[in-house]
Amino acid sequence: MAIRLGNSCINCENLVEGNTCKVHGVKVGNSYTCDSFEMKQALKNDTNCVSCIRFEASDCANPQKAAPGMSCNHWAPQQASA
Template sequence: MSIRLGNSCINCENLVEGNVCKVHAVTVGNSYTCDSFEMKAALKDEQNCISCIRYETSDCANPQKAAPGMSCNHWAPQKASA
């Protein structure tokens, strides 16, 4: 099974400390995945206004309601890589 670009290894339960894939025993980047990809079973609580690229900008869908800790359907990450 080859490693390829696609879903993120950062969300795979096979990623261990040091960005090492425990299935392939190689160092991988956050933008890689493979056929052995297994989604981590964890809640993501970092998706809120503070981590949204639109927070306090003219692109914010809910500028009157946006506040730390709040989330909405228009959330977008501040840091994204392809």
């Protein structure tokens, strides 16, 4: 099963400094979500071998096939931030 970014407050453009929701005016955490969710436009869905932490590493699931532009079920981000 793949891990994906969800509709949580951490990925919402309404999250402001101090983990506060600017729509509801309350402090929120990683597991919060609501109907006013708006995905941050800065997030990218660039899940291919070049952006995978395992690319050309010993723990790559498909070292013989891994190539730029190719995707697989074992992809993991090189760096993640919220």
